[in-house]
Amino acid sequence: MASPQPPDDSTTCARPAEEPPSRTAPLVPPIELSAVYRIEGLDQIDALYEGREPGFIYARDGHPNAVRLASKVATLEGAEAALVCASGMGAEAALLLTLLGPGDEVALSEGLYGRTVALVARELARFDIGHRTFDATRPSTLRAVIGPKTRVVFAETLSNPLVRLADIEGLAEVAREVKAPLVIDHTFAPLLCRPLELGAEVVAHSATKLIGGHSDLTLGLLAGRGDLIGRVSTVASTFGLTGNPFESWLALRGVATLALRSTRACATALDLAERLAGVREVAAVHYPGLPDHPDHARSARLLKGGFGTILTIDLTERGRADAFIRGLRHIPFAPSLGDVATTLSHPATTSHRGQSADQWARQGITPGLIRLSIGLEDPDDLWEDLHQALQAR
Numbered sequence: 363m364a365s366p367q368p369p370d371d372s373t374t375c376a377r378p379a380e381e382p383p384s385r386t387a388p389l390v391p392p393i394e395l396s397a398v399y400r401i402e403g404l405d406q407i408d409a410l411y412e413g414r415e416p417g418f419i420y421a422r423d424g425h426p427n428a429v430r431l432a433s434k435v436a437t438l439e440g441a442e443a444a445l446v447c448a449s450g451m452g453a454e455a456a457l458l459l460t461l462l463g464p465g466d467e468v469a470l471s472e473g474l475y476g477r478t479v480a481l482v483a484r485e486l487a488r489f490d491i492g493h494r495t496f497d498a499t500r501p502s503t504l505r506a507v508i509g510p511k512t513r514v515v516f517a518e519t520l521s522n523p524l525v526r527l528a529d530i531e532g533l534a535e536v537a538r539e540v541k542a543p544l545v546i547d548h549t550f551a552p553l554l555c556r557p558l559e560l561g562a563e564v565v566a567h568s569a570t571k572l573i574g575g576h577s578d579l580t581l582g583l584l585a586g587r588g589d590l591i592g593r594v595s596t597v598a599s600t601f602g603l604t605g606n607p608f609e610s611w612l613a614l615r616g617v618a619t620l621a622l623r624s625t626r627a628c629a630t631a632l633d634l635a636e637r638l639a640g641v642r643e644v645a646a647v648h649y650p651g652l653p654d655h656p657d658h659a660r661s662a663r664l665l666k667g668g669f670g671t672i673l674t675i676d677l678t679e680r681g682r683a684d685a686f687i688r689g690l691r692h693i694p695f696a697p698s699l700g701d702v703a704t705t706l707s708h709p710a711t712t713s714h715r716g717q718s719a720d721q722w723a724r725q726g727i728t729p730g731l732i733r734l735s736i737g738l739e740d741p742d743d744l745w746e747d748l749h750q751a752l753q754a755r
Contacts, residue, residue, distance in 0.1 A: 391430055393611045397421045423599045427610035432583075434617055435573075439548075439565050440556050441585035445595050446605035446613075450549060450568025451477055453582030456598035457545065457564060458482070460590075461514050464490040469508055469537075471498035471517035473524060473725040475547070476714045478516070499657060501532030505539075512542045519557060520550035523674045523709045523733040524648045524726050527657040527664070534561025543590075550672055550699075553624050554665045564590065571700030572671065575616040575623055579609040621667075623702065623738060628668020630744065631736040635673045637745055643752045645730070646676040671737075672699060677730035683708060686732065689751035693744070699735035704744055707733045 369377075399418045401407045409415035418424055432444035447453035458481070462468065468482050472495050482493045494507035498517040508515070515537040517528045530546060537544040543563035549571050557565050567573055569581040582605070584594060598604050635649035650661035651669030661669055677683045687695050687706065696705040697712040707713065710729050714722065722728070736744070 391427070391611065391614060393608055394426045395607050396425075421607065422602065422604050424595075424604075425607050425610070427607040427614070428605055431569075431605075431610045431614045431617070434614060435567070435583050436585050438553065438617075439585040440558050441565065441591075442588035443591040444583060444585040445591050445598060446569075446610055447582035447584065447598055447603050448605050449580050450547075450566065450570060450582040451481065452598070452603040453566050453568075453584045454478060454547075455481060456594050456601065456603045457566065457584055458486060458514065459601065460594045460597045461543065462486065462491050463513075465511065466513040467492040467494060467509070467511040469493070469504060469512055469515045469542070470495050471521070471528065472496065473498075473521040473526065474516070474518060475522050476717065478547070480716075482516075498528035498533060499526050501529055501536045504533055504536045508536065508540050508542065510540065512540050515542050515544045516547070517544070518547040518550065519555065520650070520670050520672065522550065522713060523672075523707075523731060525550070525650055525655075525670060525672055525674060527650055527661050529660065530555075530557050530560040530562055530664075537561075551665070551670055553621060554628075554667055554670065558586070560664070563587065569613045569616075571698065572624065573616055573620060573700075574609075574613050575620065575700060575702060576612075577696070577698060577701045579612040579616075581605045581609050581613050624671065625667055626738050627671035627736045630739075630741045631671050631673050631734075632669060633741045634734075634736065634744060634748065638673070638675055638748070641749070641752055643677070643682075644675050645678045648674040648676070672733060672735055674731060674733045676728055677732060678728055680710070680729035683730045683732055685754075686751050689754040690747055691750070692747045693734075699733070701735065702738050704737040704739055705735050707735070709733055 398420055406415065410417050410419055428446040431446050436444040447456055470479065470482060470493050496503040496507050515533060517533060520527055534544045544561060545564045545566060546557040546562040547566045548557055549568045552572050564584060564586040567583040569583050570579060584591060632651040635647050635652055638644050639647045639652060649655060650657055652658065677686055693704050693706055697707045709727055709731050714727055
């Protein structure tokens with residue numbers, strides 16, 4: 363029999379290389395970037411779509427890096443399942459698109475991240491979805507606004523930017539009265555508590571922040587019951603809201619050091635909050651670890667391993683805030699949080715930009731408010747920079 367002819371060079375270039383033989387596995391999970399997977403035949407494609415056989419088909423519907431990350435997050439949150447989305451807002455959008463329809467209402471806690479409010483109040487309102495607001499620290503205010511149209515109750519563990527700690531147990535009790543799932547945005551407090559154990563049905567994260575930890579990825583996460591996460595997964599894929607392999611791999615790398623980073627940053631945040639509280643140029647310091655914080659007692663009871671990595675100071679006026687920002691030598695104005703390096707943001711011109719003066723007043727936001735995201739630097743080095751900038755004004 364004649365030997366088969368070798369393929370043309372163009373064919374060799376186009377075909378994938380053969381897998382190298384190996385009986386060992388990599389220590390670090392590999393990045394698996396393929397957008398599509400090879401199927402053996404029609405029986406296998408049926409089995410994959412019907413859930414009778416494990417595997418992947420198309421990366422928008424799922425891929426190994428997202429599965430690894432979701433599994434880790436589900437374990438950390440005590441959830442049955444988790445889902446990786448393209449961003450924190452993508453995760454929230456996928457969830458709300460799953461749970462809401464025309465004529466429904468959402469109960470939103472006051473002081474939420476500005477884009478979350480915009481998603482509900484502006485974008486979902488176009489589809490006849492209404493909303494009402496309540497104080498997440500006072501469950502009685504939720505009871506006053508919920509009704510037969512309420513389909514979702516949404517709050518943050520620690521609010522942005524005044525770091526008020528929600529009464530999750532109390533909110534969950536009220537939400538159950540109308541059979542509305544309580545959704546908790548846990549972005550500011552991963553590992554510090556488990557909202558699902560306190561009564562929440564879904565936990566959301568912007569993994570861009572503390573979970574990723576290095577300001578080099580954009581992802582969102584949802585964790586909760588398996589049946590609900592499965593429904594949301596279908597919606598997320600349909601709307602193109604799922605996360606990609608490379609950033610899922612980066613986030614999983616970030617999770618490996620999350621506990622260490624959180625413990626260190628929380629300790630430094632408390633140290634700096636105590637020092638800043640004694641500076642006359644600072645009108646107020648908002649941090650749950652301080653005894654005069656309105657939620658300190660609840661924080662001491664519920665939060666484990668620290669009081670969070672975010673602290674907020676009030677310099678009262680925009681001009682003073684600007685002078686402080688410009689006077690800092692090493693802490694950059696970077697409108698995000700959760701990095702290994704300390705950063706700051708100005709809520710009035712970033713996260714809560716476009717809101718009215720009345721909305722700011724109800725949330726306690728002033729033009730001089732500065733939100734600090736504490737990183738891993740030595741506390742004394744951070745204090746030297748903060749103190750000199752405050753004195754230089």
